[in-house]
Amino acid sequence: MSETSAPALGGRRALPRNASNAAEDDLPTVELQGLTPRGFNLQDYLNVTNVHLFKERWDSNKVDHHTDKYENNHLIVRRGQSFFIQIDFNRPYDPRKDFFRVEYVIGRYPQENKGTYIPVPVVSQLQKGKWGAKVVMREDRSVRLSIQSSPECIVGKFRMYVAVWTPYGVLRTSRNPETDTYILFNPWCEEDAVYLDDDKEREEYVLNDIGVIFYGDFNDIKTRSWSYGQFEDGILDACLYVMDRAEMDLSGRGNPIKVSRVGSAMVNAKDDEGVLVGSWDNIYAYGVPPSAWTGSVDILLEYQSTKNPVRYGQCWVFAGVFNTFLRCLGIPARVVTNYFSAHDNDANLQMDIFLEEDGNVNSKLTKDSVWNYHCWNEAWMTRSDLPVGFGGWQAVDSTPQENSDGMYRCGPASVQAIKHGHICFQFDAPFVFAEVNSDLIYITVKKDGTHVVENVDTTHIGKLIVTKEVGGDGIRDITDTYKFQEGQEEERLALETALMYGAKKSLNTEGIVKPRSDVDMDFEVEKAVLGRDFKLTITFQNNSPNRYTLSAYLSGNIVFYTGVSKTEFKKETFEVTLEPMSFKKEEVLIRAGEYMSQLLEQGFLHFFVTARVSETRDVLAKQKSTVLAIPKLIIKVRGTRMVGSDMVVTVEFTNPLKETLRNVWIYLDGPGVTKPMRKMFRLQ
Numbered sequence: 001m002s003e004t005s006a007p008a009l010g011g012r013r014a015l016p017r018n019a020s021n022a023a024e025d026d027l028p029t030v031e032l033q034g035l036t037p038r039g040f041n042l043q044d045y046l047n048v049t050n051v052h053l054f055k056e057r058w059d060s061n062k063v064d065h066h067t068d069k070y071e072n073n074h075l076i077v078r079r080g081q082s083f084f085i086q087i088d089f090n091r092p093y094d095p096r097k098d099f100f101r102v103e104y105v106i107g108r109y110p111q112e113n114k115g116t117y118i119p120v121p122v123v124s125q126l127q128k129g130k131w132g133a134k135v136v137m138r139e140d141r142s143v144r145l146s147i148q149s150s151p152e153c154i155v156g157k158f159r160m161y162v163a164v165w166t167p168y169g170v171l172r173t174s175r176n177p178e179t180d181t182y183i184l185f186n187p188w189c190e191e192d193a194v195y196l197d198d199d200k201e202r203e204e205y206v207l208n209d210i211g212v213i214f215y216g217d218f219n220d221i222k223t224r225s226w227s228y229g230q231f232e233d234g235i236l237d238a239c240l241y242v243m244d245r246a247e248m249d250l251s252g253r254g255n256p257i258k259v260s261r262v263g264s265a266m267v268n269a270k271d272d273e274g275v276l277v278g279s280w281d282n283i284y285a286y287g288v289p290p291s292a293w294t295g296s297v298d299i300l301l302e303y304q305s306t307k308n309p310v311r312y313g314q315c316w317v318f319a320g321v322f323n324t325f326l327r328c329l330g331i332p333a334r335v336v337t338n339y340f341s342a343h344d345n346d347a348n349l350q351m352d353i354f355l356e357e358d359g360n361v362n363s364k365l366t367k368d369s370v371w372n373y374h375c376w377n378e379a380w381m382t383r384s385d386l387p388v389g390f391g392g393w394q395a396v397d398s399t400p401q402e403n404s405d406g407m408y409r410c411g412p413a414s415v416q417a418i419k420h421g422h423i424c425f426q427f428d429a430p431f432v433f434a435e436v437n438s439d440l441i442y443i444t445v446k447k448d449g450t451h452v453v454e455n456v457d458t459t460h461i462g463k464l465i466v467t468k469e470v471g472g473d474g475i476r477d478i479t480d481t482y483k484f485q486e487g488q489e490e491e492r493l494a495l496e497t498a499l500m501y502g503a504k505k506s507l508n509t510e511g512i513v514k515p516r517s518d519v520d521m522d523f524e525v526e527k528a529v530l531g532r533d534f535k536l537t538i539t540f541q542n543n544s545p546n547r548y549t550l551s552a553y554l555s556g557n558i559v560f561y562t563g564v565s566k567t568e569f570k571k572e573t574f575e576v577t578l579e580p581m582s583f584k585k586e587e588v589l590i591r592a593g594e595y596m597s598q599l600l601e602q603g604f605l606h607f608f609v610t611a612r613v614s615e616t617r618d619v620l621a622k623q624k625s626t627v628l629a630i631p632k633l634i635i636k637v638r639g640t641r642m643v644g645s646d647m648v649v650t651v652e653f654t655n656p657l658k659e660t661l662r663n664v665w666i667y668l669d670g671p672g673v674t675k676p677m678r679k680m681f682r683l684q
Contacts, residue, residue: 287311
């Protein structure tokens, strides 16, 4: 490709940005140089009559490249790995006098030095890491080639041409959409930046199109089925459209670091008209409630077809869609759930709970929030931009929480770097470190304006970090990949390293915490079922020979899963007298009528208990959340399980309420079997 004809832009000779996979310019079919002699006939030279790409699902190209699951009629291959094509000519090919090459082009302004124009020479031997085409068979007028792509090739949809050299110039095949070829990341190729050496993990983190996402409470973990659907019809094009919409330069689309960072920004619509609009206020007018989605397919297809952000998503929806985006392009990815996740606005490793002198929470001063759980993603890749040892799983988060370099995005941040406190390495490591390592600080606000630290809970945040197990739907605890066990020397060293690299800790809590009280307090919440009464039991333990009197306060709140309170539905105060070396239990009945009318979508209740010891003025504080148990769905399938045969799906559940349900929506999804569907039943 010649660049001599490039237009002058802005006073210098340059091409416009090449930032759209969908945009294209056709290459000329004839490029003649100088004057041609009289009687020159193009048909006298080698001409291409047909090109075969072996792109059926059962062909070796798709089977060997692990792309046979894609509902797509084009050739889909993974970079750094050879594939086969066959070219038919108008006469037998003679390598002594005939010269041709295959060309791959992407975008509108292809340039060889940008990797957007790729001339593939015919060579005698293929070399690892380089583009090349080797003749593996010659038969009559046909030539079969083994083509090897570079493991650093741009990921996207390429246009393919065959160019034949003549003494007077180049003859090139005309644009043919049937020969378009998708090239993806390759976790099976050792030279690829996303190489993953475990076959079972590749099966799980690249090829598995269904999964479960964990949510709920640390003591009551719940699962949500999710259809990633990365192989469904139209999804690959939708993922490429996401990068086009971001106006991501094509030359950067071979770098998984850049692709995952752009994806984390584009999956949310906070500032760039991305895929999903977030909503945490329980108002979902003109959209779909986040809990109603069953998978990513409808969301991505709607975004591509309407060119508008889809309403609505919350963290697990963002994570589910982002997982589809990453796996579809070939980057190994998984969804991670962090229980008691700190949303630390200034990354100071501190979540401040301000209390009044009587033990009540001061809601005006308490601004930090602890999410009951938060979902993000991990993507597997080498980090050539970081020192050795910080590759592997990278935390990437598309839920819009904080601004990063001018956009709402997060990561990729090395999980290994986070564990060891090396938060100086890009991207957004301080924020992720704070999500799993912050301290919970209880501070009493005195009437004279002074603050007294009553208690420091160093174990509440990042209590448990989980993902789906490989090959099953069970829980895999990955907490130790993010942090050392509390109290270990390594844990203290990681914190000191993070502080050295700039993590802020506005309050030095070392040595200023009050001595431990003689009285201990804890409470348990009985398993709560939607629509039923349940009990909360508070236990007070006196560990001294002294008699104590306590003033206790219970606050029950309807909360969003982000830890933000919607309304207080229960308030109770009581006095407790503790004899020496004794304990006492107080039971509080929580009636269904107190919380049902205020409930939010996910049914989270948060309880805060504080008590002040009258004789010592010690303040005791504990908080816990519970998730109301909802009916389990039972799915039964009747009919012949055969392609082309009808099947009937029956969904059963028991209504736990004392009232009749009406207008019940059922959302059904079955990747590879049926497209997502929904239907309303007017139950009587």
